[in-house]
Amino acid sequence: MTTIALKHENTASLAEDPRTLKIRLAKAIRRKRINAFLYVLPLFLFVFVAFALPMMQMARLSVQNGAGGDILHRSQVAMKDWTGSDLPSEEIAAALVADMVEARENRTIGKVATRVNYSLPGSRSVITGTARKAKSLQAPYLEALATANPAWQDPQIWVSIRRAIAPVTPDFYLAALDLERDMDGNVVFVEPERQIYITLFVRTLILSVLITSLCLLLGFPVAYLLASLPAKYANLLMILVLLPFWTALLVRTTAWLALLQSQGVINDIFVFLGLIGNEQRLQLIYNATGTVIAMTHILLPFTILPLYSVMKTISPTYVRAAESLGAAPSVAFFRVYLPQTKPGIAAGCLLVFILSIGFYITPALVGGSDGQLISNFIALHVQRSLNWGLAAALSTILLAAILILYWLFNKLVGIDKLKLG
């Protein structure tokens, strides 16, 4: 009796509506997903607040024109339909005078004047000077302004004001690429002696490529040695590779100062060995050479570690097999071993390249003037010249460049092939 009853129950549960089974499964999966989401939620929030939001803010800064538009708010509205090819209408002039009166009372006119001065040097005094007399100006304002200062008869200053108070401006991006708008609105290169950023971007790119290649060249044999040594020696060597990580970046960079300066250890050794005379001490620091040497040293572990983790998984039997099949050791290396290390090479190079393209401390300390990278100028504009818009534009261009490289890398190598350890 009991066995029959049991059997009956079994068949009943199996024959249950398949839809309820699916619903149950979906429920279980949903619960798992919610759990997984809750695990990452705190980090996600942190990254959003501390990283994503500031980035968006920065991107906004790079196109935002500052407070000019709020201060000269009547003019901003009045200038909306003005073409800028000729002198503005009386209506615009009236709005500007009214704004000037208000700005002078609020003591904000200086801010606007400074901003206009960016695009039209010498216009600061024209604006502040006119603002001082603004209260006494009478209609027709266009003529009154011209009387107050003849500069107002030139459309240039009007165009500059309009650019300064427009809510959105491309000026920072243009400046970051050594470009500017002339009075007719055409985008042109600034005078050659004022061009710095393109050179800087190119230099950053070249030095990063150089540093990445040096890291690969120096790191590959070390990683190979690490992967092929017996564990007890490999561990010791590994500690030596990791040692730099346990020392502060600043300390390491400062150590290079002591080593590389013209009265430093390296030069002393060269002189002692008679390789160079005492008067011909090499300039190894405060130039691009110093930046390359110090950054290669600092970034080397980032090449070695991914390479090592890939090489560790390549069985020595492959090379043996290749040799048994008739390949000379060099052929076996280039056709069998090297291709298998590709994911490690790709990961190491990408890591070092992206890190070096945005490196700041080391070039700032040992780079002198021609070893400075783009990040040093971003810092300059954030800390010294307080031109945050330009700093934001430079950073955004840098970020875009890295994203493009990353995309290219994904196209060529495939991110899924990447092995970081």
Add this chain to the structure above:
Amino acid sequence: MAVPAPEQAYVRFEGVQKTYDGETLVVKNLNLDIARGEFLTMLGPSGSGKTTSLMMLAGFEATTAGNILIADRSINLIPPHKRGIGMVFQNYALFPHMTIFENLAFPLSVRKFGKSDISEKVRRALDLVELSAFGERRPAQLSGGQQQRVALARALVFEPELVLMDEPLGALDKQLREQMQYEIKHIHERLGVTIVYVTHDQSEALTMSDRIAVFNNGIVQQLSAPNELYERPQTSFVAQFIGENNKLTGILQTVQNNQCVVTLADGTTLRALPVNVGETGAATLLSVRPERVVVNPPKDPGFNAVTARVEELIYLGDHLRLRLSTCGTDQFVLKIPNAEQHPTFQTGTTIEIGWRVGDCHALDA
């Protein structure tokens, strides 16, 4: 089908020794001749020196002393890639970044063969292992057995005269392993290449080889054809390592007329074939195969007869296995083929068993 030691050796080990640490010899004074076209297996437990010997032949390990010759030329100083020896590795060592075709073309392209020549040879090699349709796949997309065959084809594609195999079937499951054993054997017969095969699996060695060299502690214990090895083991190690075996220790009493008398610890006296014994009074180990023991032996002077108690019965399908206590041991094993009229047994009962004097080998203790 005992193959005599070849007069004209193709591969010759001459007093070869190998040590890794300078203290213990992994291979002690190896002398071995391998004939052209022979299938020779190096069989032994791990650490017996068989793989080291193979690696020295392949050129991946240097000999500490002695000489290895191929076709009368010493190869000690020839690097592995110039030895022209095909090799199948334990885990196949197929290049993961190449397709099957590229893997097989590799030994040909490093030898600078022409393109059409390469594709022709690769196609033939793939046909040989019945994988013609898999040329464009990657090794990871193949099953273990298929990878094994590709490794085999790759070792054969450049037509070497000598092919080494280092436990090539170790990673396969039992059924596939047996199937591959036959396939390798047939390929060997078809191509006539010389094969040196390393394994620790005795049934694999018995199935495939012309001759087997049993290694232990860096020494070749016995070098014989499979049947010879199984039926006439020369040392107690070989008797124990190859096949199942009942071991009885005793003292040698007399030796005469190719027969010896041995007294066991419990007083039983047995007659045996003296294969490898010392002086009278020395300890010896008697070896009897379980399948050579019969129940109710004929009353015949050619037979040893003892009484035994049935301790355990195990039904194994094709045969019945009895564990008996007799001759001072309770681990005496007896195999009875599952024939229609085999006798039935009960544990605890006493039975008469016996075996031919010639099937009982007196060996070194």
